[in-house]
Amino acid sequence: MSENKIPYKIYLSEDEMPHTWYNLRADMKNKPAPLLNPGTLQPMTAQELEGVFCSELVKQELDDQTAYFEIPREIRDFYKMYRPSPLVRAYCLEEKLQTPAHIYYKFEGNNTSGSHKLNSAIAQAYYAKQQGLKGVTTETGAGQWGTALSMACGYLGLDCRVFMVKCSYEQKPFRREVMKVYGSSVTPSPSETTNVGRKILAEFPGTSGSLGCAISEAVETAVSTPGYRYVLGSVLNQVLLHQSVIGLEAKTAMDKYGVKPDVIIGCAGGGSNLGGLIAPFMGEKLRGEADYRFIAVEPASCPSFTRGEYRYDFCDTGKVCPLSKMYTLGSGFMPSSDHAGGLRFHGMSSVLSQLYADGLMEAVSVKQTEVFEAAEYFARVEGILPAPESSHAILAAVNEAKRCRETGEEKTILFGLTGTGYFDLVAYEKFHDGVMSNYVPTDEEIARSLAQLPVVE
């Protein structure tokens, strides 16, 4: 089909939506390192993991051989309520930038939770329900994951207990109430409902909480309540697997019009949207069928790829979770009060970490105010109010398109627009008032945090 036939939005029909998720690990020569039991330093067994996670999800987590997993019909039906998500040709942005580059973005914000996280939330809730469980527990910081999981559990009639970092609970009443609309119970963390919560409150009365503490409370509640398991919204292999629906749809849409991206860009917090977006393209690269450039964009305030080390570390501050080999800044690393709440995790998916270590993808870090400048520019040109997290990818894509303007290269750029920013207007306000921080950790700070890593190898 000729170039000028490409519509502003490429939608797939329901029949063209993927029936399977793609497991990138199956095509990786160097497999991501296994999760380790922090006590024995041996790989976590399925049995150990099943105390915390649903059985079917444990299978997906440990399977690095099966390339395709059938998406159950019930999940595909739920996907149809908000998918396929549009692949947008950013004609307006290209025009404004006067670039010869062709820019596409895959927009995942078209659902009430406002982000891609719903793609994995429904899958995890579905398997919990299948197993006959009563409910699930989780933590939420910025609130996107808690909202997505609440929607999924509300739909399936599954109980959902969310531990929300206390300062977010108080400062983000809208997120909190949306979760309640969908039937979740939302507890400010630390709370009096768990041993770990009571201990932390006794030690630090008046603390406003942390993600690490909320994780510990959610895990404790799951393992001590019959019929409950814990679920997590990013980082894990299973989450990347579910998010492959993003990349599979994008690739089908591009193939339909004979378009091949040269560069694929995504923001990276725990790595789930980026891992999902690049999956089928990276698969082709690994099998030697095609070549692409992949760029992870992270905040300069929490630069796991660009300034962290590839080591085994805890996934949580409370050090109750298994050890994962990943690019990390140290589980004790406390990013400054950065507004891109979803990108504040100290570590990174082990799949993406291995790909990065093998030189198969690149990473850049960007500063906060530049990100908001790009966000506002994008909102004015393309209309969508982007989430701050997503705006990291916007900035990198715009920079790439500007380089094409200088070199005259007609590159095709694909980036992931992971969500909308309606719940992030306090951050936009700070940006407008000129009080947004651009804090970048010093080498000493990072070294101090890395010195605390567990010794494994």
Ligand SMILES: *Cc1c(COP(=O)(O)O)cnc(C)c1O
């Ligand atoms: C959570 C979130 C992210 C980052 O998480 P990943 O697991 O790295 O994808 C990015 N964008 C939005 C809108 C989010 O909610």
